[in-house]
Amino acid sequence: MALADRGGVDELSMRKLARDLGYEVMSLYNHVANKDDVLAGIADLVAAEIEPPEAAPARRGKAAWRAGIRHTVLSAHAAMDRHPWAVALWPSVTSGPHRLRFMEGLLRSLRAAGLPPKVAYHGYHALMMHILGFALLEQRTGLNDDNVVEAASQFLARFEGEEFPHLIEHMHQHVDASPHEDDFEFVLDVILDGLDRLRPQPA
Amino acid sequence: MALADRGGVDELSMRKLARDLGYEVMSLYNHVANKDDVLAGIADLVAAEIEPPEAAPARRGKAAWRAGIRHTVLSAHAAMDRHPWAVALWPSVTSGPHRLRFMEGLLRSLRAAGLPPKVAYHGYHALMMHILGFALLEQRTGLNDDNVVEAASQFLARFEGEEFPHLIEHMHQHVDASPHEDDFEFVLDVILDGLDRLRPQPA
């Protein structure tokens, strides 16, 4: 995991891992079936960092139903932020115990919020997609604002500025945007608002 | 692209591509800078298949504002379905002209729908995430229903069925679900409903 955090998942080869640990390559295979096994392992370490919905501070009022959901989703987002390589691994790797616990917790919080089974089913997908998709987009644009603006303007220049007015406006919005966290939460609340429409009002 | 469609992106090595074309490996480098260039190229071919919002049939009534958005988003989803390998490539590859045109079209349709700039900005992200995230999830579960149910139940059995009641229910919902297309559209409309809340009513 430290290796992947340093140089991305490309830096994590069996040979480099072995060297890092002070052994020869083939010694690893006494403790691990293959490379996929290693990747599944570190992906589950990321899942272990995600806090469950129950860890949310208690809330009152209209937004109470979504406190737990928001907490675990934001925690998942933060974990992906700390370990960007985990996003690409997520779908391609078999789920470990911590990930299963996270999935269970998110589903539990959706039902606890009063959503009917079908809405919870789809809501789970919507939230998972938001977590993964947003992390994917963040990787692309990069966290460094200077990079974004330079790369964007440079690239757009190649395609005659006139042809993509909306795209240029969008890039400007990216540059002018305050901390990225806002973007994630804004869309999260769009999704939660959409789900709220499908939530039967409690007595 | 044909090579990637056949065996996934792993099947697409420079050496295999050259053999497929009847040349030696190094001949490719006369026409292409490197492998990333090839990947960017085929990713943009996928983008070229996405229909613009203007291709939507005209609609009347309450849902008229979202017709163009829905059309291009569903078309993008279909393209990802036809070329699953494109999902992983999307964020890691530089955007080509067709992709820029698609982005521009989606942004244009959001503004045309009457969404204010800030809502269009976030709505664009929400929809892109939905397209990418959903395709990612579909890859994981696989399109074959038999595979889903078998893999799911087999895996859950390893972790004592009692510990994950909601996860088990979710798996059952996956198995009982009708065609997958429904799931995508359901969540899409959740997002669009959320955006609708932020849309000033037209005169």
Place this chain on the structure above:
DNA sequence: ACCTGAACACCGTTCAAGT
């Protein structure tokens, strides 16, 4: 039970040599 080295079948890419 764990470690090791040689070997195999692959990669992407550089570089000098051909036509």
Place this chain on the structure above:
DNA sequence: ACCTGAACACCGTTCAAGT
């Protein structure tokens, strides 16, 4: 302008040999 072959620096993994 385009093609080619040898070579380099890498991969993950098998297998036989060590302790």
